[in-house]
Amino acid sequence: MKKSNVNYRKIYTDILEQKYPEKLEDCKAILSKTELSSLDILCLNEKIFGKKTHRDNSKxxxxxxxxxxxxxxxxxxxxxxxxxxxxxxxxxxxxxxxxxxxxx
Missing domain, CATH: 1.10.10 (Arc Repressor Mutant, subunit A)
Incomplete structure (x- = not known):
């Protein structure tokens, strides 16, 4: 399986800077990694937007x-x-x- 070319680091950094600057410090450890895994993306999503049910989106x-x-x-x-x-x-x-x- 091929890794994605999506720059999640840039996407989440922009979201944090523009909409949630107070949460930027909490997410810096994950964003500073050289390569983000799918689990890192899910963790970032949870830290920024909170725990939401993914029942409809889990597929x-x-x-x-x-x-x-x-x-x-x-x-x-x-x-x-x-x-x-x-x-x-x-x-x-x-x-x-x-x-x-x-x-x-």
């Missing part, structure tokens, strides 16, 4: 292989069930099971 998320591996490692590290992990990341249990079959 539109895409994850790269390294992000999937991080999610599965998070599950092992924290001894989570598939259901708990699905709730934490707003994913389908079937998606997580398929990822485990493919990448574990």
């Amino acid at each position: 539109l998320h895409s994850y790269f292989k390294d992000d999937i591996v991080k999610i599965l490692e998070f599950q092992k590290k924290n001894c989570l069930t598939v259901t708990d992990l699905a709730k934490h990341y707003n994913l389908s249990r079937n998606t997580i099971t398929k990822w485990k079959r493919l990448y574990c």
Whole structure:
């Protein structure tokens, strides 16, 4: 899978500078990374706009292989069930099971 050419760092920096300058300091650690992963984008989104339900929007998320591996490692590290992990990341249990079959 090919990495996206979208400059998320620029997009989120502009959003923070123009609409939410008070949240800029909270997000600097993530924005200073050399490469932003899908998980970083989701974390930024949550910090800027707050915790929102992604039920309608969850079908539109895409994850790269390294992000999937991080999610599965998070599950092992924290001894989570598939259901708990699905709730934490707003994913389908079937998606997580398929990822485990493919990448574990």
